[in-house]
Amino acid sequence: xxxxxxxxxxxxxxxxxxKKLLTGVSLAAALVGAVFYFASTKYYQAKTxxxxxxxxxxxxxxxxxxxxxxxxxxxEDDVNRVITWSSSTAVLExxxxxxxxxxxxxxxxxQPAGRERLRRLVEKRVxxxxxxxxxxxxxxxxxxxxxxxxVANCFVGEVEKEYRDYYHEMRVSMSNTVAAKIRYExxxxxxxxxxxxxxxxxxxxxxxxxxxxxxxxxxxxxHGGGDVYAKGVEEVQNVEAIKDEMVADRAVSIxxxxxxxxxxxxxxxxxxxxxxxxxxxxxxxxxxxxxTILSCAIVAFFFCLxxxxxxxxxxxxxxxxxxxxx
Numbered sequence: 001x002x003x004x005x006x007x008x009x010x011x012x013x014x015x016x017x018x019k020k021l022l023t024g025v026s027l028a029a030a031l032v033g034a035v036f037y038f039a040s041t042k043y044y045q046a047k048t049x050x051x052x053x054x055x056x057x058x059x060x061x062x063x064x065x066x067x068x069x070x071x072x073x074x075x076e077d078d079v080n081r082v083i084t085w086s087s088s089t090a091v092l093e094x095x096x097x098x099x100x101x102x103x104x105x106x107x108x109x110x111q112p113a114g115r116e117r118l119r120r121l122v123e124k125r126v127x128x129x130x131x132x133x134x135x136x137x138x139x140x141x142x143x144x145x146x147x148x149x150x151v152a153n154c155f156v157g158e159v160e161k162e163y164r165d166y167y168h169e170m171r172v173s174m175s176n177t178v179a180a181k182i183r184y185e186x187x188x189x190x191x192x193x194x195x196x197x198x199x200x201x202x203x204x205x206x207x208x209x210x211x212x213x214x215x216x217x218x219x220x221x222x223h224g225g226g227d228v229y230a231k232g233v234e235e236v237q238n239v240e241a242i243k244d245e246m247v248a249d250r251a252v253s254i255x256x257x258x259x260x261x262x263x264x265x266x267x268x269x270x271x272x273x274x275x276x277x278x279x280x281x282x283x284x285x286x287x288x289x290x291x292t293i294l295s296c297a298i299v300a301f302f303f304c305l306x307x308x309x310x311x312x313x314x315x316x317x318x319x320x321x322x323x324x325x326x
Contacts, residue, residue: 011309018308025304026297033296042284043141046148049276050156051135052078055167058269060259078163079130085162086128086138086155092119094161099154104147126155135275145280152278160272168264175260178253185250192243199239203232209240 015022052074074082085091096102096109096118105121108114125141138155142148200206 011305014308014312015305018305021308022301022304026301029300030293030297033293036292041143043143044145044148044281044283045139045141045285046145046152046278046281047137047139047276048152048156048274048278049131049135049137050272050274052082052163053271053273054078055163055271058263059167059171060256060263073134076134079134079136081166082136082159082163083128083130086126086159087123088162089119091155091158091162092122094158095151095154096122098158099147099151101147101151104142104144122151126151138278140278141285145282149278149280156272156274160270164271171260171264175257175264178257178260182250182253182257185246185253189243189246189250192239192246195239196236196243199232199236203229203236205229205232205236209233209237 054070054072054074055078057070057072101122102109102118105118107118107121109118127139129137131137138152138159140148140152140155142151
């Protein structure tokens with residue numbers, strides 16, 4: 001007799017009557033799950049964790065300014081940038097090249113379509129997450145556990161290079177600007193010096209006349225006479241004042257260039273601190289064989305039981321009612 005309601009007693013009774021059917025379906029599902037598990041490709045996930053250092057801690061402003069209060073850990077914006085750069089085309093291309101993924105994936109990368117397919121495959125398998133402590137967790141999946149660890153570690157190196165280049169390019173641009181300014185000032189000082197030589201010979205003014213030096217005299221001036229000499233003194237003073245200011249500016253520029261040069265040498269300092277390097281995983285990602293087989297059997301058992309209950313409690317009563325009316 002079919003159960004009239006969905007209570008525990010009725011469900012148990014239905015399960016007892018159809019135990020052969022339920023057992024057969026569960027065993028068949030377990031067999032299918034076992035075949036699927038052992039026949040499908042296993043993927044291993046390698047994981048590495050690292051922390052970003054503040055990219056400004058080796059800047060000239062931080063090196064030569066001891067009063068500056070700086071956090072040595074990267075900001076939230078820098079962490080977000082690194083996560084974004086990890087899926088950029090430049091980083092993916094370098095990771096593929098340094099880890100030899102083109103050969104191991106058996107994808108023809110001689111054609112643009114093949115290279116694009118491999119980039120999308122690598123981008124799909126890598127996962128970069130930021131934790132609550134501002135460190136970064138990077139995982140990569142691959143059928144080969146050794147290759148998975150190799151690619152994950154390679155990703156860290158390429159991400160650091162991209163992060164370093166971000167600051168390095170700006171510092172190089174500023175250093176080149178200062179160097180260009182020094183070259184201009186050297187040329188200007190040379191022209192002013194030539195002009196002073198000509199003026200001193202023309203007017204016979206050989207005294208040290210430097211208004212920008214607060215009239216510091218290192219010799220006893222031999223004063224001449226006449227309007228010509230007076231005009232020469234004024235012209236020498238004007239040119240000498242401009243030259244002195246230009247020389248002072250050049251000294252500041254040279255100091256600044258030396259600071260940038262030292263900061264660029266400090267680029268050797270690492271900007272990434274690896275907390276947990278990736279190692280070849282021993283277990284494939286996902287459920288194991290036993291758990292997969294049990295899950296398939298349990299899901300099939302409950303699905304079959306639901307179908308049996310629906311058949312007995314919905315369709316059979318309708319048929320019985322139709323027979324009674326007849």
